[in-house]
Amino acid sequence: MTNDELQQLAAGLANCGKALLRMADVLMEKKEDAPAAAEQKEPEKKLTLEDVRRVAADKARQGHMEEVRQLIQKFGADKLSGVDAARYPAMMKELEAMGNDE
Structure with missing residues (x-):
């Protein structure tokens, strides 16, 4: 080279x-x-009735049926489908916290 x-x-x-x-x-x-x-921050996923219903049903199966019923009433409805969709995030927070203090 x-x-x-x-x-x-x-x-x-x-x-x-x-x-x-x-x-x-x-x-x-x-x-x-x-x-x-x-x-x-990514925009929060918009919660649907089905999302809330799924968590509420899980909590009811875990033995929190009465608490779920009271929570629905707290949010101004007799049944879950009567809850205003704008209040789903707040309701979901309370549902997720339900039973965690045991």
């Missing part, structure tokens, strides 16, 4: 090294930006 060929190879390796350093810098910048994107 001639001296010119070795110099060309060395220059090529130097260029590769510079390219790798640039790529590493770009990846680090993106990594620093990623937490900001991850911190953006």
Whole structure:
């Protein structure tokens, strides 16, 4: 291998090294930006009657039938389907907490 060929190879390796350093810098910048994107809160999934009914039924099967009935009345209805959909998140929180204090 001639001296010119070795110099060309060395220059090529130097260029590769510079390219790798640039790529590493770009990846680090993106990594620093990623937490900001991850911190953006995703919109809450809209709860449906079926979602609430599933949790309420589970609680009733666990022996909390009367508490479920009282909770439905607390939210102004005689039956689950009578509860205003806007109140599902609050009701779901109470359902999920039900029985956890035992």
